[in-house]
Amino acid sequence: MKLHGIKVQHRKNTAGCAPVRIPVPDEVCIPMSMHIGKPSKIVVKRGDEVKVGTLIGERDGFVSVPVHASVSGTVSKIEDITMSTGQKVPAVFIKSDGLNEKSEDIKPPVPTDFQSFVDAVNQSGIVGLGGAGFPTFIKLNVDDLDKIEEVVINAAECEPYITSDTRTMIDKAEYVFKGIEAGKKYMGIKRFIIGIEDNKKEAIKIMGEYAAKTDGVEVKVLPSIYPQGGEKVLVYNTTGKIIPKGGLPLAVGVIVINVTTMANIAEYLETGMPLVEKCVTVDGSAVKEPANVIAPIGTPVEKLFEACGGFKREPSKIIYGGPMMGISVPSASAPVLKMTNAVIAMDEKEATPPKTTPCINCGNCLRHCPFKLDPKGIMSAYNIGDGEALEALNVDLCMECGCCSYVCPAKRPLVQTNKMAKVKLREYLASKKEEGTK
Ligand code: SF4
Ligand code: SF4
Known part of the structure; x- marks a missing residue:
């Protein structure tokens, strides 16, 4: 069987740009729905003082995750905002005091076994950071650990423009492998495959060097054919296994986890700081100085563009994610979300859809x-x-x-x-x- 795909322009303009932390914004807007599942339940009220890492939304139902303050300051308002999907969700707005003080509640978890490890990942608020947003602790909470034959680490990053996972592999390789060690220790997993497209030479080299020193890890270099990072495509191209229709990777003994998610789990285990900030690729034909930036979750996306020198041409369309699967940002003040890995601003030429003509049955x-x-x-x-x-x-x-x-x-x-x-x-x-x- 051959899984098909297409060659797209990679436009990995920012692959060489180490992420730069942007100034803390005056106010962040943190929605309670930045994951697949039920929105989190707000546990703060207007006027409350919060610090970085303070719990502001608790898990509400099984498929849900906790949400934490990304800046220190005061809860300025709580109101519904409209997400890209058109869905209205409650959001906590926090006026920053500019101090970025860390919550006293932050302390590294001390997992001792599988269940306490899964509980720790739950407390971290981490979701699939490749864009999927599925709560990570649920993915790891497997009934029968013996069923897992391997973990496929999704480092394909096949969408044009996006390089935030590439930067994780370059700048946080140590954490990727600490995450692997945690998977071995608490879940008993023996085999890990890191799937990377062949257009990421530096990341391949670094992952390869670490893998050579680590038992049970293989780096699989894959052709840069979109959509190499699609779950079913990646599992087939790294393991040869076919996920059945309507099934999950677990049906063939596989867990797929994004490379940045893996690194974030390890960082949480070490520091106890939940998911409060993101590395985001800022690019597109309208952007003056494309770059990778680190921003608190809830930062208005316009602040990211400001940090990249603003626009060289009027943006006609702004999207979360890449141009193939990304979704429109509802407004320039829309927030950076947990699963935001890129914001792309397109000028009119790039954003205007080509004229549609009748089908010519070319196949x-x-x-x-x-x-x-x-x-x-x-x-x-x-x-x-x-x-x-x-x-x-x-x-x-x-x-x-x-x-x-x-x-x-x-x-x-x-x-x-x-x-x-x-x-x-x-x-x-x-x-x-x-x-x-x-
Ligand atoms: S969008 Fe759907 S139908 Fe079109 S190529 Fe992708 S998987 Fe196939
Ligand atoms: S068969 Fe028709 S719809 Fe399909 S690619 Fe050709 S023109 Fe487009």
Whole structure:
């Protein structure tokens, strides 16, 4: 089996830029939903004094995580904000006192076994930092540890522009491997594979040097073919295992964890400081001086652009993440989130979608889909509301990577249609269930 993909322009302009800490903003806005799952429950009120690391939102339900203050200061307001998804979520605003004082509650956890390790990761507030935002402690909380044959560390970073994971491998290699040691010690995992695209020479060299000194770690250099970092693609290309339809990597004995997430776990175990800041790549055709910056979570994204010299051209569109899978930032004052690894500001030329023309039946979309889906067929089925056909076309397998749209000479909005078609399929399956036919 061959998993397909596409060659995209890498634009890793900032790979050589060591992250620079930006000045603490006057105010941060910390939403209670920066993860997959139920929003956290606010445990502070207006006027409360907080310090860096103070718990401000507690886990609410199983799939949820705690949230912590990223600056010291005073809770200035609590109100709903609109996220990129259009969802309204409560957020805690903190006026910074500029002192950046650390909470007295911060102390390193002392895990002694698997459960206390998972509990510590839970307390850290860490979520999948590659952009997924799934609570990490849930991913690690495996019922039967004997099922895990290997951990695949996702260091592919295949999206154009983004280099924050690359910087983790260069600047925090020690923590990546401390995270590996923690996985060995508390979870008994014996095999780790670090999957890196071949366009990250320095990171490959450093990871290779550390791996040579560590038992059970292999660095797998992968072709720079997008979407190499897609979970199913990466697992296949590093282990040869195929994750079954609708299944998780665990179904084939694998845990996939992002490389920066791994490093953050190790840092938390050492310092006790929960996830309160992020390294973010700031780039795009509108940005004057692209760079990697470290910013407190909740910092308005406009402050990141200011730290990078502002704009050389009027930004027409700003997105969280890379241009293939990124989502629009609702406003320049929108905050840096836990899973924000990049903010990209595009000028008009880069942001303007090309003109759409009729399909010429070239088959490019099908040929380049990693899962051999038929985006053209999906579009036809969606347009006539045919749920049965969407089910047969396996649209639910679509990972919204955007390869099909990218290669379509007619510039059809294929990935956008797939997103809507997945919703349509869910509605169809729900109504089918209701009718008792399934
Ligand atoms: S159909 Fe989905 S998975 Fe396939 S290329 Fe398009 S967006 Fe990617
Ligand atoms: S790539 Fe575009 S033009 Fe070609 S078959 Fe697919 S939808 Fe049609």
